[in-house]
Amino acid sequence: MHKRSDTADRMEHIRPFYVMGLLARARELEAEGRDVIHMEVGEPDFTTPETIVRAGQQALADGYTRYLPATGLPELQKAIAGFYKDRYGVWIDHRRVIVTPGASGALQLALSVLIDPGDQVLMTDPGYPCNRNFVHLVGGEPVGIPVGPDSHYQLDAATVSANWSERTKAVLVASPSNPTGTLLGKADLSALHHEVCKLGGVLIVDEIYQGLVYGGDAGTALSVADDLFIINSFSKYFGMTGWRLGWMVVPDRFIAPVDRLAQNIFLSASSPAQYAALEAFSSETLDTTERRRQEFKVRRDYLLSALRSLGLKIAVEPEGAFYLYADCSALTEDSYSFAVDLLESEGVAITPGKDFGFNLPQQHLRFAYTTSVPRLKEGVDRLARFIRA
Numbered sequence: 001m002h003k004r005s006d007t008a009d010r011m012e013h014i015r016p017f018y019v020m021g022l023l024a025r026a027r028e029l030e031a032e033g034r035d036v037i038h039m040e041v042g043e044p045d046f047t048t049p050e051t052i053v054r055a056g057q058q059a060l061a062d063g064y065t066r067y068l069p070a071t072g073l074p075e076l077q078k079a080i081a082g083f084y085k086d087r088y089g090v091w092i093d094h095r096r097v098i099v100t101p102g103a104s105g106a107l108q109l110a111l112s113v114l115i116d117p118g119d120q121v122l123m124t125d126p127g128y129p130c131n132r133n134f135v136h137l138v139g140g141e142p143v144g145i146p147v148g149p150d151s152h153y154q155l156d157a158a159t160v161s162a163n164w165s166e167r168t169k170a171v172l173v174a175s176p177s178n179p180t181g182t183l184l185g186k187a188d189l190s191a192l193h194h195e196v197c198k199l200g201g202v203l204i205v206d207e208i209y210q211g212l213v214y215g216g217d218a219g220t221a222l223s224v225a226d227d228l229f230i231i232n233s234f235s236k237y238f239g240m241t242g243w244r245l246g247w248m249v250v251p252d253r254f255i256a257p258v259d260r261l262a263q264n265i266f267l268s269a270s271s272p273a274q275y276a277a278l279e280a281f282s283s284e285t286l287d288t289t290e291r292r293r294q295e296f297k298v299r300r301d302y303l304l305s306a307l308r309s310l311g312l313k314i315a316v317e318p319e320g321a322f323y324l325y326a327d328c329s330a331l332t333e334d335s336y337s338f339a340v341d342l343l344e345s346e347g348v349a350i351t352p353g354k355d356f357g358f359n360l361p362q363q364h365l366r367f368a369y370t371t372s373v374p375r376l377k378e379g380v381d382r383l384a385r386f387i388r389a
């Protein structure tokens with residue numbers, strides 16, 4: 001028997017990031033001398049805080065370039081556990097902290113250790129696109145549940161219960177979320193956790209945008225329950241996307257299996273990055289991240305009202321992350337062509353809804369405020385001109 005192709009069947013499920021095509025086109029335009037405003041990029045425009053950079057340089061100079069334990073540098077595991085205690089008043093055993101290559105590595109470990117072929121994982125649609133693909137990689141079935149403004153684009157206990165099947169094994173949520181920037185409150189998280197446990201599943205909460213919140217602090221799901229998986233990262237709040245460093249917190253009984261798996265898949269997360277991240281929780285670094293958070297808030301406030309005044313509908317005020325997920329149905333029936341045309345004619349790059357799932361993607365666009373207020377203003381002026389044309 002000949003296979004049609006030598007690419008594994010699972011690759012059929014792996015969809016590209018459509019925004020990457022737009023980004024490539026934006027780079028071409030820039031190479032031709034055009035000025036492009038980037039509102040598609042899902043990473044802070046700020047570079048890594050100086051304190052962390054210096055610690056990383058020192059680690060390299062001191063020769064800390066070798067493998068570390070698969071679950072992470074113990075001092076870093078302790079520093080992360082200390083952060084939960086200092087900031088959120090939550091005590092956790094540091095051995096439950098597993099240091100990973102980004103939240104991406106954490107998600108892959110969590111899903112690999114939990115999901116058997118055929119198991120279903122419930123998640124929001126729209127949601128972070130890689131989640132579906134991670135589930136496919138382990139032979140599971142991602143089940144995207146359409147969510148909208150009425151539920152703040154989040155899953156609640158009743159929705160989870162209504163979508164539960166014999167094959168459901170886990171529920172994956174994010175707070176603050178990508179692409180909508182909405183949060184799950186403490187009471188909602190508690191009810192969700194209770195429901196998932198009652199149904200015999202496992203709750204995974206992605207808190208990668210923790211700290212990037214503009215009302216009250218969103219806190220952590222760890223203050224609600226212990227028996228869940230928490231995903232986090234140094235990428236966003238600590239401005240370390242390229243260092244590839246994240247972590248997760250797992251229930252006690254998962255420490256040994258996750259360790260075994262991490263030894264095999266990654267050996268360990270980047271050593272210099274781990275030494276650098278020891279500086280992430282110093283007061284000097286946290287002063288910097290706090291200033292940046294305030295700057296993100298200014299940007300959000302500006303862009304939210306500017307987009308609304310252009311006829312884009314943002315029904316729920318996004319309280320975190322650095323994204324606005326806008327309903328553009330008053331302006332176009334096809335958000336993808338809108339994004340392509342906007343880039344070509346005005347040099348403004350945004351992300352079309354179809355990168356985030358199958359729930360009304362054609363009527364949504366994601367705007368990232370990962371650029372300065374003057375650049376955002378310029379982007380909004382160009383967008384206004386595009387809409388008028």
Ligand SMILES: Cc1ncc(COP(=O)(O)O)c(C=O)c1O
Pocket residue numbers: 042101102103104105128174177178206208232233234235241245246
């Ligand atoms: C919700 C969410 N989870 C996980 C990730 C992965 O981040 P990283 O691997 O850089 O930590 C991202 C990146 O954008 C994200 O938005």
